[in-house]
Amino acid sequence: MKNTWWKVLTVLLLFYTLIGGFLLEVPRLNILNESIRNLYFHVPMWFGMILLLGSSVYYSIKYLNTQEETYDIKASECVNVGLLFGILGILTGMMWAHYTWDQFWSGDPKQNASAVALMVYFAYLILRGAFSDEVQRNRISAIYNIFAYVLFLVLIFILPRMTDSLHPGSGGNPGFNAYDMDSKLRYVFYPAVIGWTLLGVWLVSLRVRLQIIQHKLDTL
């Protein structure tokens, strides 16, 4: 029972995000209006995704060094949940874009980059499916994972900064950072980020446990 406190915290934070996010007062800005509430859902998805994919790379490196099965399971499950977060991030982003930029998809560099990032990780899943030998699969998908993440970082952190984007922080738009975010938003935003990230970790841990049991059953 001593490890359940963070799960309780996750549930509380997410309930707070949902209730506070929809009911608490938000600043009224042109164009954005009430859609600013999407900040509590769209942005944490990307934070969660980058964190999960990052930890997946960490486990892949661990796997290459130790050849331990559990690290491979952890790496692949981190990618699975990271992909889920990525898809939700794109969907919430498209909804937001529909009301503020007038189109679901406006070819914004960051939109394109995130679509490409999803392609990379779907390719990772297909690569994993292409092997019959398990040890071979684990090792080679770990290699691809590390290789892909490096280019993924270039894609989402460097390239969008070189072109104009509709997203905050580039192309003359005000930056998205602690200085100009209204303090009322922060009351919900930070708990939301922590809550969603913890939910991702929770999902990963459940799936990892499931996979390990499955693996044990298979090898019986």
Added chain:
Amino acid sequence: MKQLFSEIFTLVKKDFLLEFRQRSALNSILLYVFSTVFVCYLSFSLVAMQLNPITWNTLFWIILLFSAINTIAKSFVQESDGQYYFYYSLVSPQVMILAKILYNALLMIVTAIFALIIFILVMGNPVQDLALFIGNLILGAIGFAVSLTLIAGVAIKANKSTGLMAILGFPIIIPMILMLIKVSKNAVDGLDRSVSYDEILTIFAINLIVVTVSYILFPYLWRS
């Protein structure tokens, strides 16, 4: 250090000798480029009209991208498994990957220059700053070779077909090709060269990063 270079040189020479004796890869890729360009020529029915520069530029890079995938996918299939055990006992994996990258880069430069000549002959030449265009083309050929060589190794291990290569390679190559298309569009329009410096520097940086990552990761790939 000297030994490293001589080993790499020997391996690259071996690849070229193999290529020179069989002439399968280079000839097939040149024919591939020619047929693709010709198909485009016929489909656009370009006898009377000229493509606008954006279409010209994009089409050229897409053709080059597909030829790159086809060329580089072959880089690990030429030899049998037995030969790889032989190389494994002779040289370190780092030498092997550097040699393969170098060989692929040279092969890609030849392919790219040939593709450009055919493309200009068949589709017309809207390029205003040809020197910048060719410089960028060589940089791009090296970039393709660098990013796709490790992927070719991964795809070969997965199954012996090249189908997987495209799925794995395309998303990886996108950051690179976006930069390349931008620079070569600048060259086509004859913009001042200082406009393109940022992108060229970024392509260089991406190449360096990718070579480093391949250098670190290839030993794990080869061991299996």
